[in-house]
Amino acid sequence: MLVDVHTHVYLPRYASWLRSRSIAPRILVNEAGEERLLILENETSAGRPVGPSYWDRNAKISFMDQHGIDISVVSFANPWLDFLSPADAESLARDLNTDLEEYCATSPLLQSSTLKRLYGLGLLPLVPGISIPSVLAAVSQIAKAPHLRGLIMGTKGLGKGLDDDALDPVWKAIEENGLVVFLHPHYGVDSSAWGEKENGHVLPLALGFPFETTTAITRFILSGAFDRFPSLRILLAHSGGTLPQLSSRLASCIDHDPIVASRLKHDARFYLGKLWFDAVAYGPEELAFVSEIVSRSERYETGSSNTKALADRKQGSKRMLFGTDHPFFPPLSSSEKWKSVVENLEAIDAVDGWGKEEREGVRAGNALTFFNIQ
Amino acid sequence: MLVDVHTHVYLPRYASWLRSRSIAPRILVNEAGEERLLILENETSAGRPVGPSYWDRNAKISFMDQHGIDISVVSFANPWLDFLSPADAESLARDLNTDLEEYCATSPLLQSSTLKRLYGLGLLPLVPGISIPSVLAAVSQIAKAPHLRGLIMGTKGLGKGLDDDALDPVWKAIEENGLVVFLHPHYGVDSSAWGEKENGHVLPLALGFPFETTTAITRFILSGAFDRFPSLRILLAHSGGTLPQLSSRLASCIDHDPIVASRLKHDARFYLGKLWFDAVAYGPEELAFVSEIVSRSERYETGSSNTKALADRKQGSKRMLFGTDHPFFPPLSSSEKWKSVVENLEAIDAVDGWGKEEREGVRAGNALTFFNIQ
Numbered sequence: 001m002l003v004d005v006h007t008h009v010y011l012p013r014y015a016s017w018l019r020s021r022s023i024a025p026r027i028l029v030n031e032a033g034e035e036r037l038l039i040l041e042n043e044t045s046a047g048r049p050v051g052p053s054y055w056d057r058n059a060k061i062s063f064m065d066q067h068g069i070d071i072s073v074v075s076f077a078n079p080w081l082d083f084l085s086p087a088d089a090e091s092l093a094r095d096l097n098t099d100l101e102e103y104c105a106t107s108p109l110l111q112s113s114t115l116k117r118l119y120g121l122g123l124l125p126l127v128p129g130i131s132i133p134s135v136l137a138a139v140s141q142i143a144k145a146p147h148l149r150g151l152i153m154g155t156k157g158l159g160k161g162l163d164d165d166a167l168d169p170v171w172k173a174i175e176e177n178g179l180v181v182f183l184h185p186h187y188g189v190d191s192s193a194w195g196e197k198e199n200g201h202v203l204p205l206a207l208g209f210p211f212e213t214t215t216a217i218t219r220f221i222l223s224g225a226f227d228r229f230p231s232l233r234i235l236l237a238h239s240g241g242t243l244p245q246l247s248s249r250l251a252s253c254i255d256h257d258p259i260v261a262s263r264l265k266h267d268a269r270f271y272l273g274k275l276w277f278d279a280v281a282y283g284p285e286e287l288a289f290v291s292e293i294v295s296r297s298e299r300y301e302t303g304s305s306n307t308k309a310l311a312d313r314k315q316g317s318k319r320m321l322f323g324t325d326h327p328f329f330p331p332l333s334s335s336e337k338w339k340s341v342v343e344n345l346e347a348i349d350a351v352d353g354w355g356k357e358e359r360e361g362v363r364a365g366n367a368l369t370f371f372n373i374q
Numbered sequence: 375m376l377v378d379v380h381t382h383v384y385l386p387r388y389a390s391w392l393r394s395r396s397i398a399p400r401i402l403v404n405e406a407g408e409e410r411l412l413i414l415e416n417e418t419s420a421g422r423p424v425g426p427s428y429w430d431r432n433a434k435i436s437f438m439d440q441h442g443i444d445i446s447v448v449s450f451a452n453p454w455l456d457f458l459s460p461a462d463a464e465s466l467a468r469d470l471n472t473d474l475e476e477y478c479a480t481s482p483l484l485q486s487s488t489l490k491r492l493y494g495l496g497l498l499p500l501v502p503g504i505s506i507p508s509v510l511a512a513v514s515q516i517a518k519a520p521h522l523r524g525l526i527m528g529t530k531g532l533g534k535g536l537d538d539d540a541l542d543p544v545w546k547a548i549e550e551n552g553l554v555v556f557l558h559p560h561y562g563v564d565s566s567a568w569g570e571k572e573n574g575h576v577l578p579l580a581l582g583f584p585f586e587t588t589t590a591i592t593r594f595i596l597s598g599a600f601d602r603f604p605s606l607r608i609l610l611a612h613s614g615g616t617l618p619q620l621s622s623r624l625a626s627c628i629d630h631d632p633i634v635a636s637r638l639k640h641d642a643r644f645y646l647g648k649l650w651f652d653a654v655a656y657g658p659e660e661l662a663f664v665s666e667i668v669s670r671s672e673r674y675e676t677g678s679s680n681t682k683a684l685a686d687r688k689q690g691s692k693r694m695l696f697g698t699d700h701p702f703f704p705p706l707s708s709s710e711k712w713k714s715v716v717e718n719l720e721a722i723d724a725v726d727g728w729g730k731e732e733r734e735g736v737r738a739g740n741a742l743t744f745f746n747i748q
Contacts, residue, residue: 160569161569161570163571189563189564190563190564190567192564193564193585194589194593195534195535195537195593196534196535197593197597198633199633199634200632200634202596202624202633202634203589203592203593203596205627206592206620206624206626206627207592207624210616210619210623211563211567212567214616215577218577218580218581219568222573222577238623239619242581242584242588242616242619244619245584245613245616245618245619245663246580246584247657248655248656248657248659248660249580249584249655249660250580250581251657252580252713252717253576253579253580255706256703256704256705256706257573257574257575257576258706259572259576260573260576261706281619281622281623282623282625283622283623283625283643284681285622285663285666285667286619288683292659292663293659308726309659309662309683309727310683310684312659313683330630332635339629343622350681352681352682352683353683
């Protein structure tokens with residue numbers, strides 16, 4: 001069985017908004033008469049091709065069938081509602097969450113099962129100036145929608161990031177309702193970092209996205225939010241960006257800085273064991289590493305220094321979940337299986353230390369438990 | 375035996391320059407009459423304490439003795455000459471390289487050995503507007519200095535980064551002379567990423583530094599420089615930043631981008647096997663991971679998919695080298711051993727899969743070979 005936890009949709013209502021806009025994010029028609037998606041204002045190219053795979057449910061199901069995916073937990077794609085006024089964000093969040101529940105509720109049943117093939121992650125009207133009750137209303141709407149199991153969130157919060165104390169009532173409501181937060185990047189880092197050479201989308205996608213996710217979750221941890229809301233269930237996009245590789249450095253920097261040295265209840269590395277990670281990293285060593293890092297979290301409670309790579313990998317795999325990032329990363333030539341998907345599946349198969357049980361968990365079982373799909 | 379390859383010095387001549395300045399980088403005297411180092415103009419605090427450990431050779435040797443370090447390969451500290459005019463950079467580079475050779479040449483002998491206790495990494499006058507012959511003269515000066523074994527370099531190159539074709543003659547000269555390039559961060563990323571909360575230096579140091587190194591070496595690789603200069607020997611600070619964890623994602627993004635998909639001779643992951651990494655990551659799993667990533671490089675030539683974590687770790691350890699980052703990360707309270715150093719030593723001891731041979735290699739042997747100290 002195979003469950004995809006990282007798969008996006010621009011629902012028709014959202015695509016219409018993008019078509020109506022004259023600045024990014026927008027969908028425009030180029031000189032060849034083709035629709036193109038421009039996500040960021042400073043994108044150097046003329047945007048990316050966009051079509052039915054972005055909004056047509058049949059295209060999603062067809063992609064799933066082609067790659068043997070049984071169930072997808074579909075989330076809205078960046079930049080969500082970030083660019084809207086509070087009033088527009090509030091009403092569009094309500095409508096899109098309703099649309100997504102309908103999209104999932106009317107999806108086909110999984111063969112010989114009562115499960116649907118599509119479940120969803122809604123969104124919140126997180127924009128500067130929104131009232132907290134409006135955000136809480138969206139949390140409540142999602143919690144009541146039978147096929148929505150959480151929400152996808154960018155890194156800006158109410159405009160000041162995820163370490164903003166004003167978000168505490170939102171975290172509390174999400175925690176109380178047992179909803180999953182899927183944390184996903186959009187902005188990268190300041191594009192001056194990428195220099196003047198023409199490198200397509202490689203640098204913002206390969207580096208900027210994971211840098212942004214890493215920064216957001218680090219600021220969240222540093223704010224003590226996990227100490228206040230220890231039952232929050234956060235899934236990090238792209239295998240946690242670079243947080244795993246920087247986690248001991250982060251712990252050391254905290255230890256050596258008088259301003260933050262005694263702020264948190266735990267060593268910074270402890271908090272990585274409270275997170276979930278998609279398995280969208282394209283290589284077996286990367287997946288293996290994340291599973292070790294998750295596993296060692298416990299040692300920062302028990303004081304044990306026992307580090308056994310292969311055993312750690314087995315245990316940590318329980319917090320890793322297969323994903324595709326569909327409809328992004330399509331093959332340069334069409335019709336064959338998507339290389340991006342095949343690579344992630346091959347990576348799961350190739351992790352040294354994972355047996356049949358761990359591979360099946362990462363492919364499906366962990367997601368069914370995490371999203372309470374049964 | 376223990377060799378420290380990541381240890382910095384602000385030589386007296388350089389400290390004098392910093393004291394003469396009224397904007398960062400500068401050394402100022404605060405209201406309490408203490409000298410403070412302000413490295414970046416937008417640092418939120420009043421800079422960091424600075425003293426003899428930054429410039430006094432006796433303090434360096436004393437630190438080495440305290441931690442059992444036999445030999446240090448000392449490098450200049452950021453921001454090097456980045457802030458100077460071409461004329462000042464050229465003359466200060468010449469003088470500082472002379473000073474550093476003297477600093478090493480007159481250092482004590484290692485007990486019962488003809489080796490000195492200090493070797494050095496010089497610097498180049500890499501600033502916008504400098505002439506390439508001036509840079510080449512500095513390469514030549516370093517190559518002729520008996521105790522200098524390479525140079526430390528920031529990420530700006532001639533102002534446009536390390537993917538600037540204008541640097542090709544510099545790479546060629548460095549390669550031909552067999553000098554090591556120690557690539558080190560200074561600028562981080564745009565500080566707007568860190569938000570409004572007071573977190574001391576944690577975010578720019580723990581995240582910004584590794585992000586910068588990762589971006590610089592990725593741009594270097596993407597420019598095809600390793601295809602043109604395959605014998606360049608580059609050592610990455612802080613265990614390569616986040617390049618290892620992002621390397622399969624990078625390879626995938628390159629594969630999926632028509633602008634760069636066919637530019638390089640090799641899969642992006644191949645190039646990680648051409649690099650060296652300091653072991654300044656503060657955790658055993660991080661070191662283990664880097665050694666696996668180095669090792670898998672070969673598989674992208676042979677097409678083998680055999681991944682055996684513990685064997686890979688042994689092989690990859692040969693490109694990893696102990697470091698301290700002295701005089702940075704001093705303990706919050708003084709006199710005891712530096713926690714930052716102890717953690718890096720404990721991490722080397724705790725890597726699952728490294729035996730006595732690998733640990734001794736990372737502690738000393740790899741560095742002696744890499745820097746040709748014999």
